[in-house]
Amino acid sequence: MTTKSFGEPILRKEDPRLVSGQGRYLDDLGHEALAAAFLRSPHASARILDIDVTDALDVPGLIGIYTYEDLEGRVAEPLPLLIPHPALLNGRTGYPLANEFVRHVGEAIVMVIAEDRYIAEDVVELIKVSYDVLQPVVGIQNAKAAHNAVHPSVPNNVSAHSVKEVGDARAMIKAAPHKLSLDLFIERSACSPLEGKGVYAIWEEDSQELRLWSSTQTSTGVRAAVAAKLDLPLQKVECIAPDVGGGFGVKIMHPWPEEVLIPWAARKLNRPVKWSEDRREHFISSAHERAQEHHIEVGFDEEGRILGLDVTFFHDNGAYTPYGIIIPLITSTQLLGPYKPASYRVEFTSLFTNTVLVIPYRGAGRPQGVFAMERTVDAIAKYLRLDRTVVRERNFIQPDEMPYDLGLIFQDGRPLEYDSGNFPASMAMLKEMVGWDNFETMRSEYAAQGRKIGIGVACYVEGTGVGPYEGGFVQVETSGRINVATGLTSQGQGHQTVFAQIVADELGVPIEDVFVTTGDTRRFPYAVGTFASRAAVMSGNAIALAARQVRDKALRLAGEALECDPHDLEIVDGIVRVKGDHTKSIALKTVAVLSNPLRYAFDESAKAATQFAVGDTSKPPVPEDQEPGLEGKDYYSPMASTFANGMHAVIIEILPDTAEVKILRYVVVHDCGRVINPMIVEGQIHGGVAQGVAGALFERMAYDESGQLQNASFMDFLMPYATEIPTVEAGHLETPSPLNPLGIKGAGEAGVIPGSAVFASAIEDAEGFEIRRMPISPSELWELRRTMKENA
Amino acid sequence: MNPEELFLVELTVNGNPLSARVPARRLLSDFLRHDLRLTGTHVGCEHGVCGACTILLDGKPVRGCLIFAVSVSGSNVTTVEGLVNNDGSLGVVQRAFHESHGLQCGFCTPGFITTIHAFLKENPHPTEEEAREAIAGNLCRCTGYQNIIKSVLRAAELIDSGVRDDH
Ligand code: FES
Ligand code: FES
Numbered sequence: 001m002t003t004k005s006f007g008e009p010i011l012r013k014e015d016p017r018l019v020s021g022q023g024r025y026l027d028d029l030g031h032e033a034l035a036a037a038f039l040r041s042p043h044a045s046a047r048i049l050d051i052d053v054t055d056a057l058d059v060p061g062l063i064g065i066y067t068y069e070d071l072e073g074r075v076a077e078p079l080p081l082l083i084p085h086p087a088l089l090n091g092r093t094g095y096p097l098a099n100e101f102v103r104h105v106g107e108a109i110v111m112v113i114a115e116d117r118y119i120a121e122d123v124v125e126l127i128k129v130s131y132d133v134l135q136p137v138v139g140i141q142n143a144k145a146a147h148n149a150v151h152p153s154v155p156n157n158v159s160a161h162s163v164k165e166v167g168d169a170r171a172m173i174k175a176a177p178h179k180l181s182l183d184l185f186i187e188r189s190a191c192s193p194l195e196g197k198g199v200y201a202i203w204e205e206d207s208q209e210l211r212l213w214s215s216t217q218t219s220t221g222v223r224a225a226v227a228a229k230l231d232l233p234l235q236k237v238e239c240i241a242p243d244v245g246g247g248f249g250v251k252i253m254h255p256w257p258e259e260v261l262i263p264w265a266a267r268k269l270n271r272p273v274k275w276s277e278d279r280r281e282h283f284i285s286s287a288h289e290r291a292q293e294h295h296i297e298v299g300f301d302e303e304g305r306i307l308g309l310d311v312t313f314f315h316d317n318g319a320y321t322p323y324g325i326i327i328p329l330i331t332s333t334q335l336l337g338p339y340k341p342a343s344y345r346v347e348f349t350s351l352f353t354n355t356v357l358v359i360p361y362r363g364a365g366r367p368q369g370v371f372a373m374e375r376t377v378d379a380i381a382k383y384l385r386l387d388r389t390v391v392r393e394r395n396f397i398q399p400d401e402m403p404y405d406l407g408l409i410f411q412d413g414r415p416l417e418y419d420s421g422n423f424p425a426s427m428a429m430l431k432e433m434v435g436w437d438n439f440e441t442m443r444s445e446y447a448a449q450g451r452k453i454g455i456g457v458a459c460y461v462e463g464t465g466v467g468p469y470e471g472g473f474v475q476v477e478t479s480g481r482i483n484v485a486t487g488l489t490s491q492g493q494g495h496q497t498v499f500a501q502i503v504a505d506e507l508g509v510p511i512e513d514v515f516v517t518t519g520d521t522r523r524f525p526y527a528v529g530t531f532a533s534r535a536a537v538m539s540g541n542a543i544a545l546a547a548r549q550v551r552d553k554a555l556r557l558a559g560e561a562l563e564c565d566p567h568d569l570e571i572v573d574g575i576v577r578v579k580g581d582h583t584k585s586i587a588l589k590t591v592a593v594l595s596n597p598l599r600y601a602f603d604e605s606a607k608a609a610t611q612f613a614v615g616d617t618s619k620p621p622v623p624e625d626q627e628p629g630l631e632g633k634d635y636y637s638p639m640a641s642t643f644a645n646g647m648h649a650v651i652i653e654i655l656p657d658t659a660e661v662k663i664l665r666y667v668v669v670h671d672c673g674r675v676i677n678p679m680i681v682e683g684q685i686h687g688g689v690a691q692g693v694a695g696a697l698f699e700r701m702a703y704d705e706s707g708q709l710q711n712a713s714f715m716d717f718l719m720p721y722a723t724e725i726p727t728v729e730a731g732h733l734e735t736p737s738p739l740n741p742l743g744i745k746g747a748g749e750a751g752v753i754p755g756s757a758v759f760a761s762a763i764e765d766a767e768g769f770e771i772r773r774m775p776i777s778p779s780e781l782w783e784l785r786r787t788m789k790e791n792a
Numbered sequence: 793m794n795p796e797e798l799f800l801v802e803l804t805v806n807g808n809p810l811s812a813r814v815p816a817r818r819l820l821s822d823f824l825r826h827d828l829r830l831t832g833t834h835v836g837c838e839h840g841v842c843g844a845c846t847i848l849l850d851g852k853p854v855r856g857c858l859i860f861a862v863s864v865s866g867s868n869v870t871t872v873e874g875l876v877n878n879d880g881s882l883g884v885v886q887r888a889f890h891e892s893h894g895l896q897c898g899f900c901t902p903g904f905i906t907t908i909h910a911f912l913k914e915n916p917h918p919t920e921e922e923a924r925e926a927i928a929g930n931l932c933r934c935t936g937y938q939n940i941i942k943s944v945l946r947a948a949e950l951i952d953s954g955v956r957d958d959h
Contacts (some may be wrong), residue, residue, distance in 0.1 A: 011890055019886040019905060020900030021832020021872040028831035060795045118817065193898040194836040194844060194933050245834070247897030248934050279837040492897030492934050495795045679893050683935060687896060690936030712932065714841035721935035751936075 005501040005511050006742075009679035012497045013516075023243040024197035026215040026276060033272035034063055034260060037120035040111035040285055042103035043152070044136035044707020046127060048100055051110060056126035058155040061115035063269065064125065066261075068097045068109075075264050079255065083324030087162040090154045092352070096257040096264075101317035103129075103150055104356050104708055113273060126741055136354035136707040140293050140314050143351035150319055150352035151470035159317055160325045160350040164332060165276060166407040167343030172300040172308030172373035176299025178535030180379050180743075182292040185773040186368045186756060188316070188701035189694070190287065191361045193491070195245020196277030197286060199258050201266035203519055210237045212263050217252040219519045220487050220531030225255035228262050229360050241519030248691070249360040250287050252531040253323055281426050283712035284545035288701055289327060289361035291316035292368040296376055304380050304391035309713050311367040311372060315350045318357035325350050326411055327358065327365035330463075333408050333416050338645060339377070339395040339462045342421025356705045360531065362691060363752045367385045371774060374757035379540060386674050388457055388761070389431060396423040401736075410641060412466045412530075420644045421461065423607060426647050426669050429667045430457070431729050433650040434667040446653070451652045453664065454766025458754035463641040464672070465537025465737075465748025471526050474550045475631035478605040480574055480589035482507065482514045486539040487527020489519030493535060493748065494680045499543050501676055502742070507554075508546035508571030510589065512686030518565065526635075533644070533746025534674060549632030554591050558632075559676070561594060581755045592630040621695045642737040644745040646670035648754045649691075650726075652762045659782035661697055661763065671733040673745035681747045682730055688751015690725045690779050693753070696759035696775050698724065721734035799862045805830070806874030812958030814861045817844040821856035824871060832902045836931065844932030846903035847871050853910045861868040870959070872902035875909055877958045883958035885909050885947045896934035904930050908944050909959070917948060 017023055053065050068076070079093045091165050098109045110127055114120035135148040142148075143157045150157055173179055210232060214222050216239075230237075230639035236291075244251065258275050266273040276287070294596040297310040332346040377395070397404045399422045410416040430438060439455050446453045473485040484503050489494070492526040502513035517523045518539075519530075528538070549573065557574035559566035562584050570579050577585035590603045600604070624723040651664040668685055675681050698718040702710040711717045728751075736743030756774035763781065764771045769788045798813035805828060814823055821838075822846065824837065826832045836844035838857045845856035848870035875883040884889065887907045895901040904927060911918070911926040917927065923944035924937075932940060 012893065014898070015890040015895065016882060016886075018895060019872075019901055020876045020882060021830065021902055023898050024831070025834070025899065027835070029826070031829060118815070194842060194897070194931065195834070244897065245836075246897040288958050395901070414937055424834065450809045461858055492895075494896070683893050683896055683939060686936030686938045687934045688936075691933075714837045715839060719931055719933070721928045721931065722924050722941065725937050727938055728936065 004505055006655065006676055007369060008677065010497055010501055010677055013327070013492050013500060014494065014496045022407055025195055025243045025245050026200060026213060028198045028211055029242060030272055032276045033274040034113050034115065034269065035120045036110050036273055036275035037115040037117060037124050038108045038263065039099065039112070039124045039129065039283070041105055041107045041109055043102060043131055043133050044105050044138065044456050045134040046102050046131035047134065048102065050130045051736060052128040055201045056123045057381045059123050059126065062123050064265070065112040065127070066097065066111045066265070068436050069098045070216045073099060073231055075260055078522050079257065079322055080225065080290070081324065082322055083326060085160070085324050085329070087554045088160040088321065089323070091321045092151050092154070092159065093379060094127040096260045103739065104354050105709060106281070108285065111261050111265070113269065116189050116441055119755055122396050125649065129655045133442070138353055138355060138616040138703050138707045140291065140316050141353060142313065142652065143353050147290065154352060157352045158349055159321050159352055160328070162332065163347045163350070164408060165345045167540055169310045169343040169345035169700065172343040173297050173299030173310055174667040176307045178299055179297065179299045179561070180383060182296040182375055182379055183772060184296065184372055184375055186290050186292050188288045188700065188776055189699045191248035191770060193246025193248055193250065194277065196282040197251060197256060197258065198276040200271045200272065200274040201263040203267040203270055203581045205270050208236060208706065209362045210267065211264055213240045213242050215251060216254060216261055217489050217491060217531055218254055219489055219521050220528055221254045222259055222525040226259060228335065229255065229266060230267065231261045236355050239521050240394060241489040244489065244491040247421040247530065248362040249364060249531065251288070252529055253287060253359045253553020261515055270752060272670040279714060280712050283717065284356055284709055287357050287359040288318065292331065292580045295370045296372060298376050298380065300380050302384070303431060304384050304386050304394050307337065308343045309341040309376070309792060310717065311335060312347045315348055316353050316354050316358060317350045318353060320357045322357065323359040327360055329411050330365035331369040333410050334366045334461065335373050336406060337370060337373050338397055338421070338459050339398045340481060341395070342712065345383055355703055362688065362749050364532065364749070366460060366753045367756055369704045370458060370460045371755050371757045371760065378761050391425060392459060393427060394676065398424070408462055408585050408641060412641055414612070415531045417638065417640060418461060419739050421643060421645045421671060422733065422735055423645065426645065426671060429733065430647045430649055430667060430669040430691040433669065433729060433731050434651065434665065436649065451653055453651060454762040455649065455651050456758045456760070456762025457647065457649045458757035458761060460753045461643050461645040462533065462746070462750055462753060463646050464533035465638065465740070466532045466534055466637055468528060469635050469637035470528060470538035470542045471524060471545040473524055473631065473633045473636040474543065474546040475629065476550060476588055476592040477591045478589050478603060480513055480587070482509055484543060485523040486518055486543055487521070487524040488530045488535055488539050491530065492530060493536055493540065494677065494686070496590045498676045498680060499539065499743060500538060502540055502544050503547045506544050507551055513574060531749035535742055538636055538738060539744050540676065540744060541742055542634055544742055545634035545636060546632045549634055550630060553595065553632065553701065554588060554630060558586050558593050560598045595630040596628040604661065633753050638739055640739065642745045644670070644672040644674065644738045644747065644750060650758050650762050653764060654763065654766050659778045659785060663693070667729045668724040668751065669733065670750050671735050672747040672750065673737040674743040675735055675742065677734070678732070684747050685730055685751040688727050688749060690720065691752040693725055694720050696756045698775065700775055773782060801865045803864055803866065805866045806870055816860065818837055818861045818862055819857055820861045823861035824856060829834055830871050830873050834899055834902055836899065839853050839889040839915050841931070842899050842900070843907065846906045846930065847900050848906050850912055851909045851910060868908070876907060881956065883959055884950045884955055885912070888944060888947035888950055889944045892943040892946045893958055894935065894939045900932040904932070908947060912948060912951065916951060918944060920945065922942040935939050
């Protein structure tokens with residue numbers, strides 16, 4: 001038997017290249033290319049009065065300076081609104097280069113192209129722009145107050161408004177024996193991949209073709225957007241995502257202004273052009289997420305069962321909405337997590353502010369929703385003096401209620417229906433692992449030493465593997481090499497390994513022979529992209545289906561060659577053989593030769609193939625319903641998303657003098673269905689938890705009232721180092737998804753989702769007072785403590 | 793305006809002596825990446841905080857983005873490419889990262905590998921806490937560091953067991 005690799009912690013195929021410095025990220029390409037640099041707005045809201053380039057013109061090495069006035073055709077039009085939605089009444093997008101107005105610090109105004117980046121930046125320094133500075137709108141409060149408007153055509157700053165109701169929550173709350181209300185706030189943060197964005201384009205004048213590389217989460221999306229903007233046939237544009245140094249959401253947006261401008265300049269100048277984003281640019285001109293303000297009304301019974309939940313929230317969408325309102329849509333639908341309130345009402349308002357735009361960051365609206373829901377459940381427990389896990393258990397959807405329809409529409413436009421999951425089992429496992437029932441003993445032990453500790457818990461459900469589709473291509477070369485391609489992209493998820501595992505098992509070949517390409521439109525032109533924890537589910541299943549086609553074809557051809565029934569054959573270690581009679585066999589690579597009846601014996605496999613007579617001489621060499629080549633292509637398009645879930649618990653100690661939060665233990669129980677590679681899934685959990693800790697205790701976007709981002713560097717934005725991140729103890733449950741052939745669910749975002757919720761729960765438990773805003777810094781916590789003491 | 797004046801820099805990179813003429817302001821990281829095409833050294837912030845650009849200057853880890861190329865004349869520079877064994881097999885820290893799943897996107901990895909390589913020369917038997925401290929000057933956005941710490945300990949174990957490492 002070929003060793004089964006699905007489910008095994010197979011070491012990654014991409015590693016040897018990456019650990020030896022042989023990775024090829026965007027800025028590792030195009031050393032000879034011209035370099036672009038951008039002059040970006042220093043103001044949050046302003047009208048551009050004049051752009052003076054006089055001093056810049058005689059810098060040696062300058063190639064060109066471009067402003068909005070220079071843009072041509074569709075490049076001069078507003079950037080596309082990628083995901084429209086009926087609730088998005090006032091969608092607005094920017095231009096590749098600012099057209100008269102700038103609406104956030106960092107918006108691109110001038111593009112400079114020069115022989116190298118140093119020169120391009122010199123030129124940027126010499127360009128003088130004069131502005132009429134306007135009053136900016138910063139923060140949700142100011143956006144609501146609407147004394148100023150981000151877009152004059154939207155005087156109330158409201159881009160979108162939505163109300164969803166399942167049952168009559170307001171009436172149910174009114175009639176409920178107990179009620180509570182909560183006001184909650186979550187601050188901005190950002191994906192902050194270690195590699196920023198970047199674009200490199202080559203225009204082939206002779207063939208009128210454009211080849212571009214982008215550090216993107218969707219090369220097919222970029223390709224289509226650029227072709228449309230430059231008015232080129234799709235066939236004349238290819239886009240490749242090289243090695244990408246992390247994405248976490250920010251690179252799913254497309255086209256970024258630079259993705260339009262760099263190819264445009266490359267064609268205009270007929271020279272390769274490259275732009276690599278620097279760290280400050282990434283902070284002020286890419287995207288952020290997370291800022292939301294929630295008001296919650298909840299009604300419940302004596303047992304803590306939620307009878308009515310009424311959530312009203314405001315979402316800060318920044319200056320533009322090119323990615324639509326996916327985030328508040330997800331917040332509003334995924335807020336409920338594993339619970340089944342008897343009625344639910346959710347209303348959201350999405351607001352423009354003069355800040356960098358807001359698009360999904362790993363978790364995409366779920367961390368805020370989970371924070372709202374879990375704070376509510378904790379508040380109920382406190383009010384009724386019940387154990388926090390007991391209230392949770394009483395509100396859980398039970399395993400025998402699966403599939404469970406929540407009566408809402410999910411972000412993919414399909415009914416929100418959980419396919420599977422066993423929440424009570426997850427909770428039991430979590431409590432056992434973290435020692436929930438013995439925590440009071442631990443608390444008193446610490447208290448006896450004058451130390452203050454707390455425990456927190458938080459649960460989530462995550463819709464993963466959203467459609468519409470992905471495809472997979474599998475091909476057996478006559479050398480025995482197996483080429484696999486899928487269109488979506490990779491940013492560190494180990495796709496070259498997990499997809500190879502799937503193919504190795506489906507086809508019966510050694511994993512060493514399988515080579516996976518992702519994110520290259522030359523290899524697979526149809527794809528959606530890598531986001532929403534969808535890659536393994538979507539492409540994994542598509543590739544499995546394609547591999548099954550190849551297997552069927554191989555067995556049929558081998559059956560003809562060996563003169564036996566294909567059903568009697570198996571493929572083991574790349575050899576097709578008769579089950580139980582291993583003397584009758586043919587190598588898969590030889591079958592690949594047979595599948596492509598050429599007249600030339602150009603290699604060893606071809607020579608070997610000549611000993612087999614295949615095919616019916618009364619038929620053409622390639623029969624009518626077949627194609628040459630041992631290859632297959634298939635697509636996977638699910639009816640609905642599949643829902644993963646998990647529960648986190650954290651034990652913290654808070655230092656008495658400094659109010660610093662020390663993490664003593666961090667425990668995760670997660671269920672993402674069948675696991676292809678547990679090592680990789682665990683890595684995803686670790687990384688997600690680190691971002692959860694970061695968002696709860698360290699990271700925020702410190703905008704001042706004039707819309708300046710005060711901490712736009714790694715010096716000031718507190719991305720945690722190893723000393724701040726705990727060791728994660730993870731427990732696994734595998735409830736297979738009934739929705740897809742492999743039974744898998746997504747795992748990419750899981751770790752980050754309950755971060756703010758679980759820390760708020762633990763801090764509140766340790767301190768005894770309510771925690772309503774996250775992230776929380778030691779000084780904020782210290783201040784809270786002081787005011788609580790004063791008020792007491 | 794005049795084109796920039798160029799200065800001679802002579803140094804040894806990954807064992808190879810070489811000389812080049814560079815502008816005074818050319819960063820060592822850019823010199824290595826774009827002039828020598830040793831793109832294994834990455835740039836994550838260009839302000840000395842992330843550590844992705846860490847290289848070994850006469851054996852000591854330094855940030856390539858904070859040093860001008862002209863200022864390292866006469867020195868010995870080792871990049872992540874230079875930590876591969878002479879027969880092309882992975883160096884011991886590189887191998888440990890592979891075995892411990894110490895990387896995801898791999899962008900931060902070269903900076904960690906050079907840092908850890910130098911650290912293990914000084915402290916070949918670190919405790920878990922020492923391993924954590926040793927990498928606490930480098931940022932990684934993907935891994936949550938857990939498996940990087942594991943990689944440090946694994947590398948120490950491999951060295952102990954006498955696994956080949958040429959550097
Ligand atoms: S690039 Fe040098 S420390 Fe970040
Ligand atoms: S592996 Fe991606 S930043 Fe470390």
